[in-house]
Amino acid sequence: MSRRKQIYEGKAKILYEGPEPGTLVQYFKDDATAFNAQKKATLDGKGVLNNRISEFVMLRLAEIGIPTHFIRRLNMREQLIKKVEIIPLEVICRNIAAGTMAKRLGMKEGEKLPRSIVEFCLKRDDLGDPLIAEEHIYAFGWAAQSEIDEIIAMTLRINDFLQGMFAGVGIRLVDFKIEFGRLPHPDGMGGHMVILADEISPDSCRLWDMETDKKLDKDRFRRDLGEVTEAYTEVATRLGILKPNPTAGATLSVGSSND
Ligand code: C5P
Numbered sequence: 001m002s003r004r005k006q007i008y009e010g011k012a013k014i015l016y017e018g019p020e021p022g023t024l025v026q027y028f029k030d031d032a033t034a035f036n037a038q039k040k041a042t043l044d045g046k047g048v049l050n051n052r053i054s055e056f057v058m059l060r061l062a063e064i065g066i067p068t069h070f071i072r073r074l075n076m077r078e079q080l081i082k083k084v085e086i087i088p089l090e091v092i093c094r095n096i097a098a099g100t101m102a103k104r105l106g107m108k109e110g111e112k113l114p115r116s117i118v119e120f121c122l123k124r125d126d127l128g129d130p131l132i133a134e135e136h137i138y139a140f141g142w143a144a145q146s147e148i149d150e151i152i153a154m155t156l157r158i159n160d161f162l163q164g165m166f167a168g169v170g171i172r173l174v175d176f177k178i179e180f181g182r183l184p185h186p187d188g189m190g191g192h193m194v195i196l197a198d199e200i201s202p203d204s205c206r207l208w209d210m211e212t213d214k215k216l217d218k219d220r221f222r223r224d225l226g227e228v229t230e231a232y233t234e235v236a237t238r239l240g241i242l243k244p245n246p247t248a249g250a251t252l253s254v255g256s257s258n259d
């Protein structure tokens with residue numbers, strides 16, 4: 001890793017210069033933070049699990065025609081991605097009341113929403129990623145209206161697909177956060193296209209077991225529920241990424257020697 005130039009270090013990931021122009025290497029750390037980094041820990045193996053789960057999800061989304069930044073997984077903790085200009089928004093999609101929305105609107109966690117809701121937060125750690133209205137996005141030029149139209153349509157398609165994918169393995173998709181980036185359009189006419197970036201993993205989704213409502217996501221860390229990596233392992237196993245190991249929990253199923 002040290003041989004490569006570091007471009008950016010976030011709370012859970014590091015970006016390095018990629019081997020070819022227009023690419024980056026995304027490295028998944030074991031670090032976990034919550035409440036805007038007021039709470040911190042290192043969770044052994046979390047980065048490996050998120051790398052594998054995010055790879056799996058991005059590949060499934062590409063199969064249904066969602067353009068993503070994912071190119072290929074390089075090893076246990078790294079993936080090669082397309083270099084994009086990140087749109088400074090956290091796009092949240094919710095199916096069931098939980099977290100900050102339940103708190104803000106005085107709702108009981110677990111209440112089914114009348115329909116899926118898309119929210120926008122400004123990506124600004126120093127401000128705690130505040131919730132914003134679409135009006136702010138256009139007035140301050142964070143994204144164009146055509147980009148937001150595309151982002152909302154893509155987010156709802158991603159939500160539909162992921163709800164089905166997780167329901168198939170007995171998991172309820174309560175909510176999730178995604179990010180998008182701009183890439184020069186491949187038609188070479190000077191325009192840009194919007195593609196899915198960042199990651200989709202139990203760090204960025206709320207995932208509840210359908211039978212028991214057991215939390216299988218980062219809320220286990222946020223709320224001190226324990227067994228965080230065990231829960232992420234459970235998600236990976238149910239999705240078929242890891243092979244179940246009856247004696248010692250799941251293990252990483254395959255992996256080339258340079259993993
Ligand atoms: O905390 P809140 O209820 O707003 O989170 C909604 C969803 O977005 C959750 O799945 C949470 O994990 C995710 N999220 C995230 N990164 C943030 C804020 C929220 O991945 N900075």
